[in-house]
Amino acid sequence: MKPVVKIIDDIDIIKVAIEENRKQILILLNKKDMTVSELADEMRKDISTIYRHVHKLEGNGLVEQAGERRVHHIPEKIYGRTARLFLYSSDAVKRMGAGFIEAHALPSSLVLLDILRAMGYEIDGSPEFAVDFTKMLLRFNVLATQELQGVSSETEKGISISTYMLVMLIMAVINLDADPELKEMAGKFLKGVKAVE
Numbered sequence: 001m002k003p004v005v006k007i008i009d010d011i012d013i014i015k016v017a018i019e020e021n022r023k024q025i026l027i028l029l030n031k032k033d034m035t036v037s038e039l040a041d042e043m044r045k046d047i048s049t050i051y052r053h054v055h056k057l058e059g060n061g062l063v064e065q066a067g068e069r070r071v072h073h074i075p076e077k078i079y080g081r082t083a084r085l086f087l088y089s090s091d092a093v094k095r096m097g098a099g100f101i102e103a104h105a106l107p108s109s110l111v112l113l114d115i116l117r118a119m120g121y122e123i124d125g126s127p128e129f130a131v132d133f134t135k136m137l138l139r140f141n142v143l144a145t146q147e148l149q150g151v152s153s154e155t156e157k158g159i160s161i162s163t164y165m166l167v168m169l170i171m172a173v174i175n176l177d178a179d180p181e182l183k184e185m186a187g188k189f190l191k192g193v194k195a196v197e
Helices: 011-018 020-031 036-043 047-059 090-096 098-118 127-148 161-175 180-191
Strands: 005-008 063-071 074-081 085-088 121-123 193-195
Touching: 005 011, 005 127, 011 020, 011 047, 011 090, 011 098, 020 036, 020 047, 020 063, 020 074, 036 047, 036 074, 047 063, 085 090, 090 098, 098 121, 098 127, 127 161, 127 180, 161 180, 180 193
Parallel strands: 005 085
Antiparallel strands: 063 074, 121 193
């Protein structure tokens, strides 16, 4: 059984994963295992282009052959991710620099902030707030992944993405007082979020 979480510390592998076409392939393969021709149809790209991207992902340990099927007596490989969730180590993120956070982590954070607005919260709209929020979420990931590295593979099999999210939240709460950096981040976040009455 593939692990739920895989921590990536190699900057070159992160660069492979975040390229737009390969990122889209990884998103599609998170829904289900697919062949190169299925990916090409879904992405509306030619098969040779998708094959090159899948080959690059496979060579960097992000996807693997998950099976095979025959189409008109021709074998076609089915590919799947090597983990449900790829996390980038905090050291790797620091080495990637601020541009990485803004280009690749910030868009997800902005979606979360929009969800909070839709739920009726008033959110600080400054770019600095969004970047600080993103850094806080990355810190949550670091805490959870550090703890999960010590978990046995048998226990890891029972971890779903929703369970991982709960582990991330629990680790943030447990470490809030002991981690000054996290405490400062949480304080900034709470100052920028207000319930609308």
